[in-house]
Amino acid sequence: MTTAAAQPTQSSSTRGRTDRPPENVMQELGDALKFSARVLVSLPAAARHVTEVLRQAAMIAMSSSLVIWILLIAGGVLVSEVAHYLLTTVGAQAYAGFFNSAGINKVTNPMYFGYIVAAKVGCGIVAELGSMRINEEIDAMEVMGINVMAYLAGTRVLAWAIVGPFIYMIGTGLGFVAGHIAIVDVYKTSSAGAYSDTFWAFTTPADLMFRSLVWAMVPTIAVILISCYYGFTARGGPVGVGVNTARSMVFNVLIVSVLGGAVLFQLFYGTGVIVPIAN
Amino acid sequence: MSDKLEQASSAGRRGRNLLAAVAPSGGPGQFALGGARNTLEQAGNMAVLLAQLCKSVAHNPRGFWGDVRDQVADMTKRTFVPATITVIGYGTLVVTFAVVVLLFLGAPNRLGAVYLSFVLRETAPYLTGIVIAGVLGTALTSELGARKVREELDALRALGQDPIRLLVLPRVIAMIIVTTALFMYMVIFEILEGLAGTIILGDTSAGAFASSFMVNLTVPDVLGSAIKMSIIGLFIGVVCASKGLGVSAGAEGVGRAVNQAVVISVLGVFIISILFNMILLGLTPDMRVLR
Numbered sequence: 209m210t211t212a213a214a215q216p217t218q219s220s221s222t223r224g225r226t227d228r229p230p231e232n233v234m235q236e237l238g239d240a241l242k243f244s245a246r247v248l249v250s251l252p253a254a255a256r257h258v259t260e261v262l263r264q265a266a267m268i269a270m271s272s273s274l275v276i277w278i279l280l281i282a283g284g285v286l287v288s289e290v291a292h293y294l295l296t297t298v299g300a301q302a303y304a305g306f307f308n309s310a311g312i313n314k315v316t317n318p319m320y321f322g323y324i325v326a327a328k329v330g331c332g333i334v335a336e337l338g339s340m341r342i343n344e345e346i347d348a349m350e351v352m353g354i355n356v357m358a359y360l361a362g363t364r365v366l367a368w369a370i371v372g373p374f375i376y377m378i379g380t381g382l383g384f385v386a387g388h389i390a391i392v393d394v395y396k397t398s399s400a401g402a403y404s405d406t407f408w409a410f411t412t413p414a415d416l417m418f419r420s421l422v423w424a425m426v427p428t429i430a431v432i433l434i435s436c437y438y439g440f441t442a443r444g445g446p447v448g449v450g451v452n453t454a455r456s457m458v459f460n461v462l463i464v465s466v467l468g469g470a471v472l473f474q475l476f477y478g479t480g481v482i483v484p485i486a487n
Numbered sequence: 488m489s490d491k492l493e494q495a496s497s498a499g500r501r502g503r504n505l506l507a508a509v510a511p512s513g514g515p516g517q518f519a520l521g522g523a524r525n526t527l528e529q530a531g532n533m534a535v536l537l538a539q540l541c542k543s544v545a546h547n548p549r550g551f552w553g554d555v556r557d558q559v560a561d562m563t564k565r566t567f568v569p570a571t572i573t574v575i576g577y578g579t580l581v582v583t584f585a586v587v588v589l590l591f592l593g594a595p596n597r598l599g600a601v602y603l604s605f606v607l608r609e610t611a612p613y614l615t616g617i618v619i620a621g622v623l624g625t626a627l628t629s630e631l632g633a634r635k636v637r638e639e640l641d642a643l644r645a646l647g648q649d650p651i652r653l654l655v656l657p658r659v660i661a662m663i664i665v666t667t668a669l670f671m672y673m674v675i676f677e678i679l680e681g682l683a684g685t686i687i688l689g690d691t692s693a694g695a696f697a698s699s700f701m702v703n704l705t706v707p708d709v710l711g712s713a714i715k716m717s718i719i720g721l722f723i724g725v726v727c728a729s730k731g732l733g734v735s736a737g738a739e740g741v742g743r744a745v746n747q748a749v750v751i752s753v754l755g756v757f758i759i760s761i762l763f764n765m766i767l768l769g770l771t772p773d774m775r776v777l778r
Contacts, residue, residue: 275750275754278754279753279754279757282754282757282758282761283757285761286609286757286760286761289609289761289764289765289768290604290605290608290609293604293768293775294601294604294605296775297775297776297777298592298594298597298777300592303592307588310584310588311584314580314584315580315581315584319577319580323617323753324750324753326621327620327621327746327749327750327753328746328750331625331742331745331746331749331750332746334742334746335739335742335743335745335746336739336742338738338739338742339737339738339739339742342738343738445636445738446633446636446737446738446739446740446741446742447629447632447633447636447637447741449738449739449741449742450628450629450632450633450741450742450744450745451629451633452742453625453629453741453742453745453746454625454626454628454629454745457621457622457625457745457749458569458621458622458625460621461569461573461617461618461621461622462569462572462573462576465572465573465575465576465577466572466575466576467576468576469576469577469578469579469580470575470576470577470579470580473579473580473583474579
């Protein structure tokens, strides 16, 4: 531990323990959680930088939305494929709509969304903030008196909170369309009317807007926070940026799997996938 | 490698001249065509790398298997814990969903067959792909990118060694082996999770699950999935190695290369899985029957 004289008097709040990297996984996890808490606390200050928030939101929407939509479309096609072969053997082709609705909204969409956001947006944030840290731009901003937590990390979290739900809902819609085309036109499991009838009979607004959306957004906000942490703590030149990007991806995949897969699913559905019959 | 680079760059020059004649600079046309050309250029680089790897193996298939063994050990150490945590997290979701859906359809005794087809064909391949791309793909790209930035690859070439054969080939072969092995491990783990879920949540016994499972396990299923995972491992290896070798100089070069590599890998896992499943299910009527 450094003595009080060796520590900088101005609290370098963004550096943490940059004189030595975290020694094991638990220290890294603790550092990341402390950093995330500080970013969340600075969100009201970040809300003042409205133009930066909007700029970040535009950048996320322009660069990442197409990739995310491609993956959510692939999710719809995947569920339709399973639905076709499974229900044809059992003889329940008419219920392809039910299988698609439950499968897309509950099994595939939130998890796929989390994984692709971790890959595209998360790693992009680590690369960007890491290169800013390497080029000492973050230190220059601190010297100028800008609150870097709010200006760099908080604005990105707010931007994702603005843009993310839209990307997710549009992607879900595209996944529904892809599932419809796959079942009705490609696999010819059931007719368009039967598919649409059962599909919309089993999709409730609460399922779609509340549970599915919250279930998709919570792990991705955690992913953005962890990516900001790894971006801020990059050290050792361009190679360090790459190493931190790789480490952040591992961490983000685990967060999405555990938080999105196990915790939130149990929170929303427990052991009973709510299937409203004839609503 | 250098003469190929010269050929590629002269071809690129010819392509760019053609492009300038067809699409004037500025405006949306150049954006679309430029983006397409960039994508095709990167895809071409990956194809060139794959061809170089095949040629290197065909010329002299000995001498690198010790490195392959070391890389397999290193990669297994890295992916074992994240794979287990991921499969526990996602497996509880899939188990709960499958049990409840089949209880709703009134066929919980067929859970073994349903779960087998779902897990073996869809869930385990893409979970393995995500873990491999996230853990190993990013490590491969960042390691090769670091070596390129530090000019170690040029130093190897100056010493007369081929860095592709020395560095990339063992890692790509090890990635194929580890992907297939990790897939088997994840399938076994998820099936055991399904068994536990059926006993606890479903209304049937473990015997119904086990008998339905074993009756429906066909050879095309297992073999086809193993071949699919090998293809996915090869894809991830070549994409990440190509991105790592082509890192541009500068502070954000390596980070951006890792970002692009992992996005392409994740998308590729899904698309390869969907296409392979379509072909496999279409060709083998054996797999489409639930017994």
